[in-house]
Amino acid sequence: MADTSVKKRGAAKAPFIEPGHTFGSITDKISSIVLTRKTPIFWFVGFGISFMLLSLLMVAVAYLVFEGIGIWGVNMPVAWGFAIINFVWWIGIGHAGTLISAILLLLRQDWRTSINRFAEAMTLFAVAAAGLFPLLHTGRPWLDYWLMPYPNTMGLWPNFRSPLVWDVFAVSTYATVSFLFWYTGLVPDFATLRDRTVNRWSKRVYGILSMGWRGSAVHWHRYETAYLLLAGLATPLVVSVHTVVSFDFAMSIVPGWHATIFPPYFVAGAIYAGFAMVLTLAIPLRKFYGLEDFITMRHLQNMAKIMLATGLIVGYGYMMEAFTAWYSAAEYEEFMILNRFTGPYKYAFWSLLACNVIAPQFVWWSKARNSVVALFVIAMFVNVGMWLERFIIVVTSLHRDFLPSSWGMYSGTFWDWATYAGSIGLFLTLLFVFIRLIPSVSIFEMRTLVAEEKGKKH
Amino acid sequence: MNDASKATELYGVMAEFDSPELLLEASEKAYELGYRKMDAYTPYPIEALPEAVGFKKPILPRIVLIGAIIGGCLGFFMQYYASVISYPLNIGGRPLNSWPSFIPVTFETTILLAAFAAVFGMFALNGLPQPYHPVFNVPRFALASRDRFFLCIESEDKLFDLTKTKKFLSDFKPKDVYEVEP
Known part of the structure; x- marks a missing residue:
């Protein structure tokens, strides 16, 4: 009896890297994607579609700058429409990258090694897409530098008591630190590419990017110290970012926004959305580039489990919102939740529950966990669900707040949707360029993993 | 010769x-x-090797701590200066130095400068970027990566x-x- 249970446990613990790999084979396999292998057809197709969407963004932004934000659907009483929905959605997606690279590093979760590089890239590009929206929503994007505090002839300062200014600091710090973290992780891999490429120009470019890294033992020591410290700094940072984003809502007195549960509920939602997006991207990436040896089923399952856990926290958040509305006995709060359940946006609300609360429950079944297709479909549901969640939070709270005479309806215009689709184009274009030019799995960390596996055998 | x-x-x-x-x-x-x-x-980094070639005391953590302290102080006093000295706004007699609302920005600038200290400090101590180094003259050295x-x-x-x-x-x-x- 005891024997079989041990065996079962052993079988469930599949390795994080398929056996038989050496330092050399890992280096060759990952760097060949960038250096020697022919660019696959799917890359051109994917890049082409993404680039068309990006062009749509260009048109949408050009028309916006020309005409003003009147081309969007925002008006009183819903002055925060798609711009804020998309901003929060994108920022949330970014959170999984930092979680994987920083928090799982501190927790010594070895399995993060093969997914952290492209999850970090995903974070950067998601933050870039997110940043667009508030910057465009200001109406005069060419004056956006006014958001930063600097001595000026107007003698004015940003209002440091406003959550919107906190947001500027939180998001710009997050973008900067994520970039530093990503670039620092890349330096030794750039050195590998520099040493392996035969093309003169790419040797030069990777040489400059690697800054002359030569893998000195002393350098490695400082490097690891810096990397760990950065992880320690990024961990509270990532929690603070979505907390501050939730303050944009929670610091107001609008029913449905003014809630103390918002910060933890937003952070959990962010990680939830982020892992769904990592799954959405990792599944095709490993398939098309044959990276199944490095991004194994166990990685996908671990990510699905984190998705399930954070999904349950988010579900608890929805429950508490409804409970607090009832328990507060405040008529506006009560009306807000009833309006969500049965009002004009009820279909969006119930779809949100189906996507975010019901869909992830399938992960409980090992059959679903072992099926790549099922995981992909569930992740897609969560991507949609998290967008709907932000739509519900923003729109249903604003469109009927206090005075019935000031109620109104909101819907996105063509340009709202074009900007949203365009931001997806921006994100995917950057991602395609990234997987073509930069190793999408961290090579030196994979070598460390191989060394550890060898050590275990001895 | x-x-x-x-x-x-x-x-x-x-x-x-x-x-x-x-x-x-x-x-x-x-x-x-x-x-x-x-x-x-x-x-890849190998444990005990830096000590074996004579690496003694890591000073990077101290640099990062200094970066964090400078970042926190700068962040807070920037807000203090703006709200109390440069452009005080009297809103119903509320205190000008409303420090609790200055905490989020102070936190972010602390992290930002500490991260700068960690990354740029590490590269500076390592002497990078370094355009030329003699070890690369050995052709087989390309395999070090x-x-x-x-x-x-x-x-x-x-x-x-x-x-x-x-x-x-x-x-x-x-x-x-x-x-x-x-």
């Missing part, structure tokens, strides 16, 4: 190993014998002697021993 003048012109002597254990052994022995000016080059492990004893070392040092390195079953042009 005799051996002695050649030795002063060289940057050092380098041995190539195909396992980290051999490299670690060679480095420890070299340090024991009294070699100080040397460095090991590896494709793949699967080979190198130990280079530099000619500046007091104990350095071309034949003796070469002989010393050859005793650890290296793949090969190279002279590194300056």
Whole structure:
């Protein structure tokens, strides 16, 4: 009896890297994607579609700058429409990258090694897409530098008591630190590419990017110290970012926004959305580039489990919102939740529950966990669900707040949707360029993993 | 050209190993014998190796702490200056120095400057970016970023002697021993 249970446990613990790999084979396999292998057809197709969407963004932004934000659907009483929905959605997606690279590093979760590089890239590009929206929503994007505090002839300062200014600091710090973290992780891999490429120009470019890294033992020591410290700094940072984003809502007195549960509920939602997006991207990436040896089923399952856990926290958040509305006995709060359940946006609300609360429950079944297709479909549901969640939070709270005479309806215009689709184009274009030019799995960390596996055998 | 003048012109002597254990052994022995000016080059960080080639005290954490303190102070006092000194706004007699609402920005600037200190401090201490380094003159050194492990004893070392040092390195079953042009 005891024997079989041990065996079962052993079988469930599949390795994080398929056996038989050496330092050399890992280096060759990952760097060949960038250096020697022919660019696959799917890359051109994917890049082409993404680039068309990006062009749509260009048109949408050009028309916006020309005409003003009147081309969007925002008006009183819903002055925060798609711009804020998309901003929060994108920022949330970014959170999984930092979680994987920083928090799982501190927790010594070895399995993060093969997914952290492209999850970090995903974070950067998601933050870039997110940043667009508030910057465009200001109406005069060419004056956006006014958001930063600097001595000026107007003698004015940003209002440091406003959550919107906190947001500027939180998001710009997050973008900067994520970039530093990503670039620092890349330096030794750039050195590998520099040493392996035969093309003169790419040797030069990777040489400059690697800054002359030569893998000195002393350098490695400082490097690891810096990397760990950065992880320690990024961990509270990532929690603070979505907390501050939730303050944009929670610091107001609008029913449905003014809630103390918002910060933890937003952070959990962010990680939830982020892992769904990592799954959405990792599944095709490993398939098309044959990276199944490095991004194994166990990685996908671990990510699905984190998705399930954070999904349950988010579900608890929805429950508490409804409970607090009832328990507060405040008529506006009560009306807000009833309006969500049965009002004009009820279909969006119930779809949100189906996507975010019901869909992830399938992960409980090992059959679903072992099926790549099922995981992909569930992740897609969560991507949609998290967008709907932000739509519900923003729109249903604003469109009927206090005075019935000031109620109104909101819907996105063509340009709202074009900007949203365009931001997806921006994100995917950057991602395609990234997987073509930069190793999408961290090579030196994979070598460390191989060394550890060898050590275990001895 | 005799051996002695050649030795002063060289940057050092380098041995190539195909396992980290051999490299670690060679480095420890070299340090024991009294070699100080040397460095090991590896494709991934190896525990105990920095200490073996004589790396003592890491000062990076202190630099990061200083960065964090400067960031926090700057962040807070920027807001204090703006709200209390430069442009005080009296809103119903509320305190000008409303410090709780200054905390989020203070926190972010703390993290930002600490991260700058960590990354730029690390590169500065490592002397990077460095456009030229003699170790790259050995063609096989390109494998230091793949699967080979190198130990280079530099000619500046007091104990350095071309034949003796070469002989010393050859005793650890290296793949090969190279002279590194300056």
